[in-house]
Amino acid sequence: MNEIFLGVNIDHIATLRNARGTAYPDPVHAADIAERAGADGITVHLREDRRHITDRDVTLLAQTINTRLNLEMAVTDEMLAIAEQIKPAFCCLVPEKRQELTTEGGLDVAGNLAAVKAACQRLAAAGIEVSLFIDAQQHQIDAALECQAPYIEIHTGQYAEATTPGAVETELERLTTGIRYAHRQGLKVNAGHGLHYHNVKPVAAIPELVELNIGHAIIARAAFDGLARAVADMRKLMLEARFGSHTVD
Numbered sequence: 001m002n003e004i005f006l007g008v009n010i011d012h013i014a015t016l017r018n019a020r021g022t023a024y025p026d027p028v029h030a031a032d033i034a035e036r037a038g039a040d041g042i043t044v045h046l047r048e049d050r051r052h053i054t055d056r057d058v059t060l061l062a063q064t065i066n067t068r069l070n071l072e073m074a075v076t077d078e079m080l081a082i083a084e085q086i087k088p089a090f091c092c093l094v095p096e097k098r099q100e101l102t103t104e105g106g107l108d109v110a111g112n113l114a115a116v117k118a119a120c121q122r123l124a125a126a127g128i129e130v131s132l133f134i135d136a137q138q139h140q141i142d143a144a145l146e147c148q149a150p151y152i153e154i155h156t157g158q159y160a161e162a163t164t165p166g167a168v169e170t171e172l173e174r175l176t177t178g179i180r181y182a183h184r185q186g187l188k189v190n191a192g193h194g195l196h197y198h199n200v201k202p203v204a205a206i207p208e209l210v211e212l213n214i215g216h217a218i219i220a221r222a223a224f225d226g227l228a229r230a231v232a233d234m235r236k237l238m239l240e241a242r243f244g245s246h247t248v249d
């Protein structure tokens, strides 16, 4: 049974900082705490409107973290140029609309094949591992294969927003089917969006998954329990789901 890795998204440390325009809390400090608490990677979403993570944050994180940086970004020349300059370990290409509160769905790779394929080639040429943030739909998975992206990240938002046990089960089955299909095609499969302490275990238990990227719920829990404890508790749940509770201290 393979390990399941935790990418901690620290966007909303920057949301709190930007709320007052202070220098604190600093995402660079948050990344250090998260890594020391067990994060296997740090994820940030550099949005076109810089509503939270800024270019300064991405530059300093790339220079200071000890694990690996996963830069989420839209498929634009501006962001591609930033990625080529920063050279994060990973770039996750995500859809973006200025008016959205948060990411609302997966990237339409199938409908934008030429642009996404060109972006993947540009990032690969810069030595960056590319992940495509997509819904668990076969045609999007097939399009990701056509772009020769080594990774995909399956959008778990609909699963997270399901409100009845039946809907949760239906969404989990849909995720599992897509993840298994993608894995069989040779893709490395991550997942994320909307995962929290009460819905993460069924997703973490899917054996074909490599990594979960989780942010909002961890940062929210950190407001009460501290960031180190919030990260450690999430990682413990994930490992329990994958390996059973007897193996996690």
Ligand SMILES: CC(=O)[C@@H](O)[C@H](O)COP(=O)(O)O
Pocket (backbone or CB within 6 Å): 009, 011, 045, 047, 052, 072, 094, 101, 102, 103, 133, 192, 193, 215, 216
């Ligand atoms: C792509 C994704 O699902 C998350 O990384 C999300 O985009 C976090 O950023 P926001 O909270 O600004 O949406």
Ligand SMILES: NCC(=O)COP(=O)(O)O
Pocket (backbone or CB within 6 Å): 009, 043, 153, 191, 192, 193, 194, 195, 213, 214, 215, 216, 217
């Ligand atoms: N790609 C998902 C991510 O990085 C974090 O999403 P969320 O946990 O903040 O919803």
